[in-house]
Amino acid sequence: ERQRLWRILSSSLWSLPGFCWWGLRRRREKLKTVLIVPQLSACGVPVGDGFAAESLNAARRIPAVLLRRFFFLISFRLGWQDQEWKEAGETKKNSGKHIYGMELCNKQKHQRKNLFNIASIDSIYERKFVSLDAVLEVMILDIQLLKGTSSYILTLGDLWSSNSIDLYLHRKFYDLIDGQQGILRKGREVRLTGCRLRTVLAAGSSQPRLLPTEYLVALLDEEQDDDAVLLGAKFCSDTFSCIQLKSIEMGADYCFYGRLDKIGEVEVQGQLKHLKQQRLFLYDGNSDKLPLVLWDEQISLARLLSEGSMVALERPFIAQGNCSGIEGALDIYLEYGSATRLYTVPYIQHEEQVMIDSTQSRGKLKAINSLDSCMKNNDSQCSHLSQVMLPRNSQGSIDFWNFPLRLFIADIQPRMSNVSLYGVVTYINPLVTSQEIVKIGHLMAFILIIEDRTGAIHVKLHFENSWIAGEIFPGHTIFISGLASLSATENRLECVWNAEDVGASIVNITKLPALLTSSCLHKITSLSGLSTSNICMQVCEVYIGKMELHKLEVGPSHARCGRFTRKQSDGLHRCSFCCCFCDDETICRLSMSVILHDALLGEHGEVCVSCSGQSAAAMLQVSPDDFCSWPEDERALYLYSLQNEAFMVTIYWGSEGSLNSEEMTSSCWRIGHALKC
Secondary structure: OHHHHHHHHHHHOOOHHHHHHHHHHHHHOOOOOEEEEEEEOOOOOEEEEEEEEEOOOOOOOOOHHHHHHHHHHHHHHHHHHHHHHHHHHHHHOOOHHHOOOHHHHHHHHOOEOOOOOEOOHHHHHHHOOOOOOOEEEEEEEEEEEOOOOOOEEEEEEOOOOOOOEEEEOOHHHHHHOEOEOOOOOOOOEEEEOOOOEEOOOEOOEOOOEEOOOOOEEEEOOOOOHHHHHHHHHHHOOOOHHHOOHHHHHOOOOOEEEEEEEEEOOOEEEOOOOOEEEEEEEEEOOOOOEEEEEEEHHHHHHHHHOOOOOEEEEEOOEEEEEOOOOOOOOOEEEEEOOOOOEEEEEOOEOOEEEEEEEOOOOOOOEEOHHHHHHHHHHOOHHHHHEEEEEEEEOOOOOEEOOOOOOOOOHHHOOOOEEOEEEEEEEEEEEEOEEOOEEOEEOOEEEEEEEEEEOOEEEEEEEEEOOOOOOOOOOOOOEEEEEEEEEEEOOOOOEEEEEEOOOOOOEEEEHHHOOHHHHOHHHOOEOOHHHOOOOOOOOEEEEEEEEEEOHHHOEEEEEEOOOOOEOEEOOOOOEEEOOOOEEOHHHEEEEEEEEEEEEEOOOOOOOEEEEEEEOHHHHHHHOOOHHHHHHOOHHHHHHHHHHOOOOEEEEEEEEEOOEOOOOOOEOOOEEEEEEEEEO
8 A cells, every 4th residue: 555655646746736636636536535634835844734635435545644654754855855956056056256275266367367268167057058169267176086987077166157067087187186196186277178068968967067178287386385396396307408309219208397488370281271280489497499389179278378377398299390481490399299288387467566757748757666765754746646557577577568658768677568669760770790680590680779858778679581660760750669678788778679579560750641641740840940959850841942963863772671772793682781682672762952942931941951762752743763764854854843842841860871882871951751732
C-alpha cells in the first residue's frame, strides 16, 4: 500500500496544486470515506486545518498516520531542496567585490592598460554565447578535480559580474596546479581567449561551462614573494644573447623575461595570402630585441597582452629565418610552440601631479615641490596654482599627450613623453660622422634645433628609411608632436622624435595655405614693421615691384626634402641632405628674387625677398616645367606682366639650399607661401 501510494503521489503531489487536484478528482467519484489531512504551503509546511480527501473505498482506506508521515517527508524534501537552491544561488551570485583577493584586484585594475574586446561573465549568461576573439580577465575562485577523471575544473569570477562560471582546464596547464604552491591557485588572475561555451546538459550539470582553451596567460605580481622568486629563479637566468643553435638542436629549453615594447600589425603571408602573421617585439634586461612571431589562430594571444607589460616565456620555440624582411638576412625569432606557456606582469600606469600656473600668459609648468613650499610658508600667491594628474608610460616618463596647456621649451624637463612644441627651426641637417649619415638600426637620424621665446632645444629625428617630413628649412615655424625628452651628456637637454611612434607628426605651419585663408590665424604686418628678432610668422599684403630674369634659377631637386640635387659622374642625381640617390624622385625647382612693395594704405615699405619651390610657383602662377619650356624672351615678357600683381604672403627670416653649392645660402627675407589677392 505504501509503494502504491508513493507511485501515485510522487507524480502529482510534489506541490500543493497537485495534491488539491488529486483530492478533487476523488471527490467527483463520490466515495464515502473522508480523511482530514494537514494543509500544506507551496514549500510543504502545514499552515491550516486541512481539506477533505476521499479514498478509493472504505475497505482500502489509507491510514491517516501514513499520510501524516508522507506529508512530513514532502515538507522535509521541499525544505531541503529550497536550502540547496539558496546555497547554489549564493554561490552563483557571489559578487566579485566580496571574493577574497578581489578587493586588491579592483584597486589595481583601473591602473592597468585596458584591453580590447573584454567580455564579462554576466554577458555570457545573458547571451548564452561567447565569441572566439573575446577576452576574459578573471580570477580563479576554486579548483576541482572532476570525479572519476583526471580533469580539472576552474571556477572563475570577474570584477564586473555577479555570476561565476566553470572552465575545463587545458591539459597543457595541469602541472601548474599544486595546491597553494602551484602557479594556478585560488586567487590567481588569468586572461584567456579562444573560448567555446558548452550549454547542453551534461555530467549532471545544467550550468554552462567553458571548454578548454590553449590561449591562457597567468598574471604575476613582482611585489608578491612567490611570484618574485618564480621570476628570478626560472626566467631571469636566460637572455636573448645566450641563445645557441647547437644547444637548441640538442633539445635545450629556454625561459625568457622581457618587456613588450610593441605589438605589430597583422600581416598576410604566403603566395595565396592565406597565412596570418603578427610579431610582438620584446626587450630583455640587456636591451636586446627579439620578436615573438604568432601565426594564424595564435594571434589571439596578442589580445591578452599590452604594450609596456613584462612577459615571461616558458619553453618558446626558437626558429631561424627571414623575419626582418631584408633579402638574404637570417634572423633568430621566437614562436609560440605546443609546449610554450606565457605569463605577464601587467603594466600599471602610475600618475604624477604636475603644477601649472593659470595666471601666467604662457602657462609655465611649476615643479610639484613649489606647491609644498607654498603650503609650508602659507604663501598667498599659491592661489593661482592648479594641479593636473598625468600618467607615466612604461619607461617611467610623464605622458603629456592630454596636457591641457601649451608647452614651451623652458617647460621641458627630463623624462617627459608625447610632448608637443611650436617653434622656429634654426638649424637642420643630417647627423653625420665622416660625411656619412649615422644609421641606428634601420633608422636615419637628423639633428634639428627649435627655438621659441623661452629658449632653444636640440631634437634628434629618426626616420625608418628616408626623410618624409617635406620641405623644412631654417626659419620655418613648425609644430612637432610625439617628442620624448632625455638628458644629454653635455649638460644640455635633448629630445628624441621617431616617425614610427604613435602620435608623432611634423607640420610646417609656414607652408600651410590655411594660414593665409583664415583671417583669425594671422595679423597683417607692414613691410616696414618686419623684424628679424621676431621668431613668429609675419603675414603681409604686398604687390610685385620687379622680377628680373637673370635672378631666376632652375634646377633639379629632391621631391621629398626640396633640396637641390647634384649630378654625379655616373649620371645619377644625389641628394646631399637625404644622402641617397633620387633619380626617380627628382623634379624641376625654381628659385628667384622679387622686390615687393607694401599694399597697405599709408605704407610705403619695400623689401627684396627670395622664394623657391611652391612659393615661387605661386608667385609665377605657372608650373616650373611649363615656365622652363618657354623661350627666353617669352619668359622675360611674362615676368614683366606680373608687376603690380597683389599677393598675401608669409615672410620669414631664413635660408635655403643653393643650386651651385651644397652649403646653405645666407639668411635673408624669404616667402614661405603666397596667395593671390
